[in-house]
Amino acid sequence: MKFSTYKIKHPGLARFVQYILFNYSDNADQATVITSYANNNICLGIAKEKELIGGDRNIKRFHCKGGVQSYLSGLYSLPHHFQVDGIFDEICIDFTPLGYYHFFKEPLKTYVFGENLLHELWGAEGTAFFETIFESVELKKRGSMIEKFLLSRIIEFENPFLEQCLYYMHSDKQFSLTSITKALQCSEKRISRTFQRYFDLLPKDYMKMIRFRKALWMLQKERISFTGIAHECNYYDQSHFIKEIRLFTGMTPRQLHSSLHCIEDNVLVSLQS
Template identity: 40%
Template sequence: MLFKAIKPHHPILKKYVQYVLFNQGFEATTQTSFTSYPNHNICLGIIRGQLVQQPNGQKVLHQRPLISSYLSGLYTKPNTHYVAGCLDEICIDFTVAGYYRFFTLPAKQFVLDGDVLSEAFGAGAIPFFETVFSQADLSTRCQLIEYFLLQVISEKPLEFMEQVINCIDYYGLTRVAQLSQYFKCSEKKLYRTFRTYYDVGPKEYLQLLQFRQCLWYMSRHPHLNLDEIAFHANYVDTSHLVRAFDHFTQQRPSSLKPQLVSVDGQVLITNSDKNTYCP
């Protein structure tokens, strides 16, 4: 398997797009499973094939010649994708605030049915990405994708939700009460707004940010023990960290920590027999 993450170069896109992730598999007889873990971004997935959700919640990629697309919003539980054969997937990962610069579709947990590309960007989107997939060089693909995004971005005034997300990022606020006080609004308003825009509440979102910070500490500082990681990630204690991992990964941190590998400094993957990854 090949994993490649490329950050956008254009200064406008840097505010709204975290990276473009390319997932490729070249063995037609290989069966692979990928488990994505909760993250604070929203992904537009574009595939040569079709992703189908099974009744048990598992997502299976079927190889087909046509391009299909899906949206993956904020979620708080692992999601497993099963792939049989070759894989060619482009994941455009938007910042939480930046997503609504490109979409009017609500950022719910998963949108797998329908033609997301055409619905969001018009009939020319699929032919354009057919051209992108025809390029073997991933840097060239990324340049084309940047060109496309610059054509469809909306430069509308900041909405309330985007102001809240930017405030969290800039000031590092970690409590809903702090947000309520800063914006002089009720916690109920924050809750309603978060649920409408992202399908998670503000407390869940702040917990998600803390969890991802913890993952990066585990990856970048493998010599740290769990007590030290809990301190740097602002958990009350190690037991608090363990409960967060149980909630977000259904694993203990001690079992996940040795598997974490950084892809281009942007994406965390776990390198296991099951080829699990977490964009």
């Protein structure tokens, strides 16, 4: 299994799209399980002649199906496993939480399967566009073409309150939910209702997810102690850090560290062949 990422160049689009990820294999005998972890992005997956099917224990499998197939992956806490067999060609467009609503009008769900998302989003033109994209072998060219296409498809979305909430949650000062309510002069219930409406997630869970991602990126580096990560990521202590890593991954930090695969400093997954 091979991977490559495309970094968005246009600053206006970079606010809404984190990156474009290409997952591909030309080995008909290869079988790979890709494990992704809780993240603050929303993925529109587009695959050539493969349809993603949900399953038990958070395992999802790609089955052969003609044409261009698509699915939507929202915010989730538990690790998700994607089983890929044989020839494979997939494009993942990863939106920021607010960026999602600059392309989609429907409230976010954890997963959307079995629907023609491309047609619903962009009509027959959208499906035809990605059919053309899959004809191109050169990945940078694919990325550039998709970037131009997305720039022409941005829709208006304004929610200053939600934007302010996310600003404080992603601040390096590591605001607590209580301090955010004071800064915004609102109740915790209002923030909770807003997050449940737009992200199908509680704000406390979203903030834990942000902390986990910061710890995950630190964990994949060498020579950083668990105590140091716990302190830097604002866990109570090392025990709290280990407990939360187990919660999000089902592994100890040491087990997770040895399993992580970094894709061009943009994506962290675990792989099993």
